[in-house]
Amino acid sequence: MSAGTGLTKVALPTARVLTIAGSDSGGGAGIQADLKTMLAHGVHGMSAITAVTAQNSVGVQGIWSLPTEAVEAQFRSVVDDIGVDAVKTGMLGSREMVECVAGLLAGLDPAIPIVVDPVCASKHGDPLIDEDAVAALRSRLLPVATVVTPNLGEAALLTGTGMETPPPELAARLLAFGSSWVLVKGGHSVGDPVDHLTDGVEQHAFAAPRADNRHTHGTGCTLASALACQLALGLDVVSATAAAKDYITGAIAAGFALGSGIGPVDHFWRQRHG
Template sequence: MSESSARHRGRVLIIAGSDSGGGAGIQADIKTVTALGGYAATAITALTAQDTLTVHAIHDVPADFVARQIKVVLQDIGADAIKTGMLHRADIIAAVADALEEYAPDVPLVVDPVMVAKGGARLLQPEAEAALRERLIPRAAVITPNLPEAEALADVKIADAAAMPAAAQALLALGPQAVLLKGGHLDGDHLVDLLVQRDGGSFRFEGTRLHSNATHGTGCTLASAIATGLALGQPLNFAVEEARRYVRHAIETAPGFGRGHGPLNHGWPLRRS
């Protein structure tokens, strides 16, 4: 690696919505990338009036302005990985896909298919699901759906951990290079996440459930941590393993803010012992 390329490793462009409560979305993404040693740039797709209880309102950003944010960042700063989160509308997805095809065709893309907020508010319009499936997922290096998102995207039912491999293969058939299927919505204290890659690689990550209300933004945080790992040159399976470790400790050391699903402790790697 040249001195120039080494100096610029770790750049992550995040394309997602803003969370006024700071626990999810762009705010969680920036904190995560920074805490893990990367550099975060952003293209904001929507503003939300949001707290730990629910999303109270959504103010959309025009699609052409989203594309403009992407263009100027990529043409000047560049990116070593790109992560998408809340995209909300079909025209936003089309604008993002077009911009990435033009300005970052070879940059690895992490797609977090954000559909519903922790409090239950819908963050992806129903008519936008097809656009996500057809325009962004096929070019992704990895997608990171939870089980309800996987069921919607692949039109499958995932009743238990035994059904996860077939569901992951159905998602892989949509075109991404890899699928990280998150099993946290299943019952029980034993958790399974499954990483399946197009080249045949498969990794099973297991753990125990943390009984905590500090789970706001876990999906955003995990996807951004994976994107940071990729931007720093890590292999995907290692990036996933490190991201899961980061999220777990962020839950364990959460600050306890809010009356609902509280935020994580994104800054824990930066704390002085």
């Protein structure tokens, strides 16, 4: 017990994970989902906010991008003083922002894992990136990524192919842009979702039963953040992906109604249900 407080002293988290992404005012995705995921994994979460959205369970009502100078200042404040053990990127929105973030990440120690979630649209289909930014993702951001985590739609957009292209082929095409690993998520496929992970040599498939639950807001952000947490805690990419897949599967199954539309996944399902 700490003297005079009546509180039990616990060990402080040691792994430090930075998310560079947009804010979701509804709390289900973006920075809010990232930080909840990091807390659930017992790491210290930090943020560099790229944009503010007015967003709820039925859609995105407005987006306001921050200046790149503000994002760079947030990044430098965190990295230069606190340090990072892993970085996750999410909504970047514009070519200028993608190039800014890619330049900052290129200056990190190459041993620091970087998880890129190439966010292109919200759960409701609202666009969150412009066309010039997609080209910058390919040429500037993917080459510095340890793992890139597109869903089928994002993989098709980045590769210029259709969503009917087999996920292993999509992953192989994405690897050509320079990331170390690609994880193509199968949540938008028919039947039980299967995620495909490859580095061009190894091939891994992560399957899970599809939950009978429409409250799935924040799945992409949450999976990428869980993966970054596991990498920061020292797991290799394959083991970290397996652990992140297990976490998001439980979070989706426990997703709950919030508002009148699509509710969020439950980031604290393990704490609530054991």
